[in-house]
Amino acid sequence: MSAPIQNQVSLMDLEPAADDLTREVLHSLGETPHRLSCRFFYDETGAKLFSKICNLKEYYLTRTELQIMNEYLGEIRHCVGPKAAIIEFGSGSGQKTELLLESLERPWCYAPVDISREQLVELAERMSARFPDLWVQPVCADYNTPFNLDGIIEADARRIVYFPGSTIGNLVPEQAITMLRRMKGLVGDRGAILLGLDLAKSREIIEPAYNDSEGLTAAFNLNALKHVNRVTGTDFNVSAFEHRAIYRPEQYRVEMHLISSANQTVRINGQCIRLEKGNHIVTEYSYKYPLEVFDRLLATAGLRRIRTWFDRNRWFSLQFIQSSACP
Incomplete structure (x- = not known):
């Protein structure tokens, strides 16, 4: 392929x-x-x-997730495997995505999905220039609404939905389960989800x-x-x-x-x-879930955690998730 x-x-x-x-x-x-x-939130001004x-001292989420990625990129690369099609929900500036794509073995396709058109086009053009052998297909859409990529991504590609930033936490639990089921359907039994999740911790x-x-x-x-x-x-x-x-x-x-x-x-x-x-x-x-609470949402959606990586404080997690039907 x-x-x-x-x-x-x-x-x-x-x-x-x-x-x-x-x-x-x-x-x-x-x-x-x-x-x-x-x-x-996400017009051009909101995206900026x-x-x-994300660079504020108080906003720990981005730097903590980046710390996890930098520390465990080798393990993440192994889990994702070669020639993957990366489908990113809520691509934003693409800072973490660039780090991920750099680490992967011959990724085949990158499909960023975002509602902010201006930022999406800018990101896609930057990634296309940065990775000239990578097929880049930007999708301007609300990822909370079902969409189909069958005409874009080959049927035998290993699909990975990348959903960083704990954006899953913006959905109430019932909506999160629906989203997880939709992602499961998008990647199929051969694919997986790489998801960032902020964890419960102190109010301070x-x-x-x-x-x-x-x-x-x-x-x-x-x-x-x-x-x-x-x-x-x-x-x-x-x-x-x-x-x-x-x-x-x-x-x-x-x-x-x-x-x-x-x-x-x-x-x-x-x-x-x-x-x-x-x-x-x-x-x-x-939402800032305890792991066991989020595991129940995954199970309801027919999914399970395969690998979980944490920062040193265990404030944040990066999870590799697959269908419960996978061995």
């Missing part, structure tokens, strides 16, 4: 239509509590803000990661409203909201909120949504 010659990157565009996003916003703002999907957040470590002293996370959270305004025609007054992040250890999660600082009415698609002063809009959950 050989990769086709690639002269330029061609984008597979599965980005949701504006009408779909408007319906989603109307539905989620009508819930109790009010909600907005964390997909709205998140890249800066977790909360500052989402309430940084420079205010970047607050700007990142508030930018979601600007993004919603732009793509749906909503008229959120961004200055009338405040960022708040709370760790709830009994539920294993951080909650990101936008708090209305005034009585206000938001208009979208001819409808009005009333927000009272102090009302919350939930923009993100970030």
Whole structure:
């Protein structure tokens, strides 16, 4: 099996239509509590803000996962095997991905999947130049929505879904199980999932990661409203909201909120949504699972951990996961 010659990157565009996003916003703002999907974090501005957040002292997740990768790259390479097709959910800046691809034995294909079109195209072009023998197929899509890569990746390729950054923690447990099942179906019995998972730990470590002293996370959270305004025609007054992040250890999660600082009415698609002063809009959950709790989610999805790598403090884990049917 050989990769086709690639002269330029061609984008597979599965980005949701504006009408779909408007319906989603109307539905989620009508819930109790009010909600907005964390997909709205990631326009061009949000992607740049998140890249800066990853370098903050308080935000331990990125540097800890990189530490694990650097220490165990040889073992990861052995588990993945040669000529793998790497499918990355939520590719972002690709810092960890570049490290992974450098270590692998003749990887065949790299398919980054991300909702931020500008960052995705930039990443794909950079990776194509960096790895000229690698087929790069960017997919602009919400990875929470099913999509098919059968026309892109050869049937006999060993598929590896790469899902770093503990992004699985942004889903409530029922959604996480659905996502794990979808990834299992995407890779098949011959494939595997390489997944980063942040682990339960003290409030003193977790909360500052989402309430940084420079205010970047607050700007990142508030930018979601600007993004919603732009793509749906909503008229959120961004200055009338405040960022708040709370760790709830009994539920294993951080909650990101936008708090209305005034009585206000938001208009979208001819409808009005009333927000009272102090009302919350939930923009993100970030689950921090004990290993045994996450293992139960894997089992429900028909999966199991084959290998697990930790940092020195056991704050974070990188897991190699396969179907429970595999020997």
